[in-house]
Amino acid sequence: MSAGVVTEAEGLTPAWLGEALGGRVDDVVAAPVGTGQIGTCYRLTLTGDGVPASVLVKLPAADQGSRDLLAGAYRGELVFYADIAPTVAVRVPTCHYAAITPGSGDFVLVMEDLAPAVQGDQIGGCTVAQARDAVTNLAGLHGPRWSDPTLQDYDHLTLQSPADIDLLTELAPSTTELFVEGLGDLVSLEDRATLRECAEVVGPWSYARGERYALVHGDYRLDNLMFHPDGASGSVALDWQTLSLGLPARDLAYFVGTSLDPEARRAHERDLVAAYHRALLGHGVTGHDLEECWEDYRFSMVQGPLVATFGCAYGTRSERGDRMFATMVARSCAAIRDLGTLSLV
Structure with a gap:
C-alpha cells in the first residue's frame, strides 16, 4: 500500500x-x-x-x-x-x-542518509585519488547499458533532436555574453575568448559522434558527489534530475575538466581516462579502444563551458554560485586550450 x-x-x-x-x-x-x-x-x-x-x-x-x-x-x-x-x-x-x-x-x-560521507567541493577541487574513484564509478553508469537501444523506450530519455540542437546553437552566443557580463572580472580575458569560440561550435559539436551513446548524468561534478571522510574509495553520485542520452565522454570530460586544477589535470588526466576505460571494459563494453576514449574525452571538454554558462546565466545567482561557475570555466577552458579540443570539432 x-x-x-x-x-x-x-x-x-x-x-x-x-x-x-x-x-x-x-x-x-x-x-x-x-x-x-x-x-x-x-x-x-x-x-x-x-x-x-x-x-x-x-x-x-x-x-x-x-x-x-x-x-x-x-x-x-x-x-x-x-x-x-x-x-x-x-x-x-x-x-x-x-x-x-x-x-x-x-x-x-x-x-x-550517507553520513558521515562528505559532499565534494566544486570550488576547492578534489584529490587525484578522489577523481580516480569518481571516474571509475562513472563507468558504472555508462558501461552496463552502452549504446543500448532499449534506453529510448523511456519517454524522458532521448538523444538531442535537431530542434534541440538548433535552439542551443541559437542561444549559445547570447548566453555566453550574459555569463561574461554577469561575472565580470571573475572571468579572465583569455577564458572569455575561449568561451566565445566554444559558443560558435556548439551546433557541429552537438551533432558529432552520435554513434556512441549511453546514460549521461549531465551534471556529474563534485557538488553532486559524496566521498568517504577518511579518503577511502566508494564515492556515491547524487541528483539524477538531468539524466539523458548522449556521448558518454561528456560526463567524463565535464568531471575531470571542472574538478582538478590545470597542473594536476595535465599530470594525471591520461591515467584517469585509462582508469575509466578499464572500468568500461569490466562492464562489458567492446569495440571502444583507449585511443578512441581519449579522443572522445578531448572532444567532449566543451561540456564544461556549455553547462556552466547556461547554468549561471539562467539559474538563481549567488556569491558562491558565481565563484563556482567561474572556477569551473577557468579549469575547463584551460583544458580546452591544452587539449586542442576545438580543432576536433
Whole structure:
C-alpha cells in the first residue's frame, strides 16, 4: 500500500514515515539541507522500530510555478531510482520510498542518509585519488547499458533532436555574453575568448559522434558527489534530475575538466581516462579502444563551458554560485586550450 505523496515538511509525520518505510516511527526531527533552488531537502532523524536512524527526503520546490516547470526533471529522477538504477552499476543512495502525482510536479523521495560521507567541493577541487574513484564509478553508469537501444523506450530519455540542437546553437552566443557580463572580472580575458569560440561550435559539436551513446548524468561534478571522510574509495553520485542520452565522454570530460586544477589535470588526466576505460571494459563494453576514449574525452571538454554558462546565466545567482561557475570555466577552458579540443570539432 502506498503512503501517497507529501510535498511539505509538515506532512513528514511519524505516521506517514512509518507507512512509507514499512516500520514504526515514534518521533521525527527534521533539519533542512542545501539551498533549495530546485527543490527542498531535509535530513530526518527517526526513533522507532524497523526504520533507519536517519533518512534524507527530497520534496518539490515551494513555488508552484517552479514546481510545474520542473515536473519532468522530478519524474525523471524517480524513474531513475525505481527502474534504471537497478540495471547499472554506479553507486547511488538507496531509495526507501518514491512517489509522484501523475501530471504534476508533486513528488516525494526518501533516500539513504550517507553520513558521515562528505559532499565534494566544486570550488576547492578534489584529490587525484578522489577523481580516480569518481571516474571509475562513472563507468558504472555508462558501461552496463552502452549504446543500448532499449534506453529510448523511456519517454524522458532521448538523444538531442535537431530542434534541440538548433535552439542551443541559437542561444549559445547570447548566453555566453550574459555569463561574461554577469561575472565580470571573475572571468579572465583569455577564458572569455575561449568561451566565445566554444559558443560558435556548439551546433557541429552537438551533432558529432552520435554513434556512441549511453546514460549521461549531465551534471556529474563534485557538488553532486559524496566521498568517504577518511579518503577511502566508494564515492556515491547524487541528483539524477538531468539524466539523458548522449556521448558518454561528456560526463567524463565535464568531471575531470571542472574538478582538478590545470597542473594536476595535465599530470594525471591520461591515467584517469585509462582508469575509466578499464572500468568500461569490466562492464562489458567492446569495440571502444583507449585511443578512441581519449579522443572522445578531448572532444567532449566543451561540456564544461556549455553547462556552466547556461547554468549561471539562467539559474538563481549567488556569491558562491558565481565563484563556482567561474572556477569551473577557468579549469575547463584551460583544458580546452591544452587539449586542442576545438580543432576536433
